[in-house]
Amino acid sequence: MSRGLVAYDRLIDVVELEAERLAAAAEGQRPERQVPACPGLNLGEAARHVGSTYRMVSTWLAEGSQPLVWQQDPVEGQELPEYVRGGVRDLVRALRVREPDDPCETWWPAERNHNFWARRLAHESTVHRMDVQAAAGLPVDPVDDDVAEDGVDEVLTLWLGHRLDLLGVRGTRAGTVAVRTPGRTWIATTGPEPATAHLLLPDESPTAAAEVRGTPMQLYRWLWGRIPDRDLPPTTGDHDAIAQLWALLRLATR
Secondary structure (H helix, E strand, O other), X not given: OOOOOOOHHHHHHHHHHHHHHHHHHHOOOOOOOEOOOOOOOEHHHHXXXXXXXXXXXXHHHHHOOOOOOOOOOOOOOOOHHHHHHHHHHXXXXXXXXXXXXXXXXXXXXXXXXXXXXXXXXXXXXXXXHHHHHHHOOOXXXXXXXXXXXXXXXXXXXXXXXXXXXXXXOOOOOOEEEEEEOOOOEEEEEXXXXXXXXXXXXXXXXXXXXXXXXXXXXXXXXXXXXXXXXXXXXXXXXXXXXXXXXXHHHHHHOO
């Protein structure tokens, strides 16, 4: 069972912190301002989506199954920042009274527990906080290395390794890419077979046709499609394998 790289209580702290950063960045901003890295996504929709997701997950946890009805938009007169803050308060309260292994329904068969939701919402909050800050023309706050590395692990194992398979999408040619931070290395394999990714053990040596490296935050943002290749150190090896990984991730995470 996947547990990620960050402790449960810290993940909840990240959800709370990033929700407040997102709400603060949205204060007084025009909702139609575009997220630079995501054509078609604007500041208002990013903030609304996060507030809605908090409420969806809170309802899911309370009812024990995926909800059909929850508050998906601010009520009349409710500003977006307060919509985000109100949603995260209930979510954090629901998570803090539970243990990470306490069972609950999720959309990932490998992890049906409260840890899944703490981790998923930590990264949902962090990625969209960066979106809102960028759309508002504000400096993008850094992401701590441990959180960013956990985000790299999540996007590769959950989104590439699971979500993409649910879509029935495959690559056209076999390719392996080593994704390397200063402290960790993942091997992502794409092609005609289902995509896979795994974190190497400290004593394992990477065997891959290509390598993408950078700081944890650089790779976190790159894998989520928030920065281009040119914002990373030069990549090496099979550039078609890197391009295929990038393209498949855009499908998996859209």
